[in-house]
Amino acid sequence: MTVTTPAGFRAAGVPAGLKSTGAKDVALVVNDGPRFDSASVFTSNRCKANPILWSQEVVKDGVVRAVVLNSGGANCYTGAEGFQTTHAVAERVADRLGIGAIDVVVCSTGLIGLANPRQNLLDGVDAAYDALSATGGEEAAQAIMTTDSVHKQVVVEGAGWSIGGMAKGAGMLAPQLATMLVVLTTDAVVEAADLDRALRAATRVSFDRLDSDGCMSTNDTVTVMASGASGITPTLDDFTDGLTQACTDLAMQLLKDAEGADHEIAITVVNAASEDDAVEVGRSVARSNLFKAAVFGKDPNWGRVLASMGTTQAAFDPADLDVAMNGVWVCRASTPAEDPAGVDLTPREVSVTIDLKSGDERATVWTNDLTHAYVHENSAYSS
Template identity: 60%
Template sequence: MSVTAARGFSAAGVAAGIKSNGNPDLALVVNNGPCRAAAGVFTANRVKAAPVVWSEQVIRGGAVSAVILNSGGANACTGAPGFQDTRATAEKVAAVLDGHRAGEVAVASTGLIGTRLPMDRILPGVETVAAALAEDGGEQAAVAIKTTDSVHKTAVFEGEGWTVGGMAKGAGMLAPGLATMLVVLTTDADLDSKALDKALRGATRLTFDRVDSDGCMSTNDTVLLLASGASGKTPEYAAFAEAVRTVCEDLARQLIGDAEGASKDIRIDVVNAATEDDAVEAGRSIARNNLLKCAIHGEDPNWGRVLSAIGTTGASFEPDRLNVAINGVWVCKDGSIGADRDGVDMSGREVVITADLAAGTEAATLWANDLTAEYVHENSAYSS
């Protein structure tokens, strides 16, 4: 159901010939109103793709009437001509749809950095995808934004008379700020852009920002939340924020579960930290430690690599008070040897690392993947 689970939206996904393999590569999501409130969160990378620069500008206007997304090319590091391509795409969408302005059309792109988009395929593709718009087109849209994703990713939360739905793509270059390549969330709740922005930032901070597949931050990360108001309902803010967080968490977990070449999903629970920031910093350092990620791939409960990762951070802790559990077995106690490592069962897909900083009462959970030969293969065998 994806982005069309909420009322007031139509969507479509088509193969426009951007990808050479003929797979779907162009998606359109249209907000049919009555409202067009929207919020967006974008990559913290200072090298931003043209569609990110464009869509940030659109979001500042406070309204989004449509989102056009392409896979098969990131339109990043393409200079002024690349930005002109993004603008031309938005203008084409506005021209093809009735009652839309280019300044309210968000654009998102994903694929190889540093190549121009084939505009001779995209502009006719906009006509094709607009002609295919349907109130149940959410799945096709989700399929069309895939790059190396093995499956398309959607999630839905049903509120009382209102709905939040969404789609995501992302399988590599997943790292905080944001973790995800492209996400579009829709709701038929009637809320203004300010409320949407607050709910979206609160949700991404705890979900996409805490997913770190490979430590690499994208130039194109975009998360959009569009509200049509078609349900006629204005939910309590807290209930709505929780719904957005739930959908984001679901999609974030799907991203980690489908990360390039991964064989394990790693949940990192940092507990008893002095501050939440400390917990996140320690968690990120653990999430990014290649040696640990290799050990987990090999089902080796190598807790020394967890301590070594924590030791590189500025978090508050005393080395001889640190405790680490792997899948519930406290293999490290007081910074030293704890329970027998042989008691740890790491045969499942999910591995839980609990890092107890013994420095306070704050906590954070992060998600990561193991490092595998398949990851290396997927990212060395061809440009992406």
């Protein structure tokens, strides 16, 4: 059930002393081919960490042969020295594998503004290389955890091919990715250009619609590598469907593990004039601290839903909006309708449905509630 489930991949996760706990903190995922197609998406934050600056160059030719990841330090806002550390790590991986450093994606996560100890990282790469195994995916997934309470993996089976994936992330999940590292593998034969199309389609409706706290990280990376080891070439539609399923599964695992959350909230906007409108409206509600605090308090406060929507430019009539919470239409035509007392917000899963009555498009955005524990974790944890 890991990145090593598809044929052609080896992985490892080892402790390198970056985490003070002594837990695993360096992961390596290697594509042994025969093909080395790849695609990646990165955070859209303009203040990018050094590993992003490096990896953006690596992925340009559509060839990636290995991804090396570390937790215990984000290598962000660490200047030229930090960039050299990233470069040195890629070089070390390349040396051991006998490949070029320009085919090695580097990902880092953890505290920002602190230099990563270079020697620990290089020693960690050596140890990870020595530990590489066709069953090492699970250990790699463990090595990238930070505040995650569980490691996150997925496998999607196609007809003679498969997709494996691992992810790291808890809280700080925002649009266009955020403090999230994802590595996906497949043994299908997929050309780099098609991988790129499939990955963008998959992330657009999964990770990009996760908005845990509106904050956007500096280190987020999603990379997919295709080994072609199955010898099977799925249709692009089939592959995109599988990749979307894998990304959505991982996104839901990230959502459920958001720091300090009590509820997972799915905001579905229907009958929008455009999908963009639906996403904009869903996002505005997902970012309302007042609405999120109300859900924590088990208060089906649809007024805060409408107040958030009013800040958007989406097409709708402010006087003719319907809102349901957990299936109870508490608001019709922007006025009170069914009794909110009928909305049970005890279960973790909450659904909000918003009818814009302006078209045929729809989208779902996911978020969490705003809790005491969120404030506690994010005031106590320096990152």
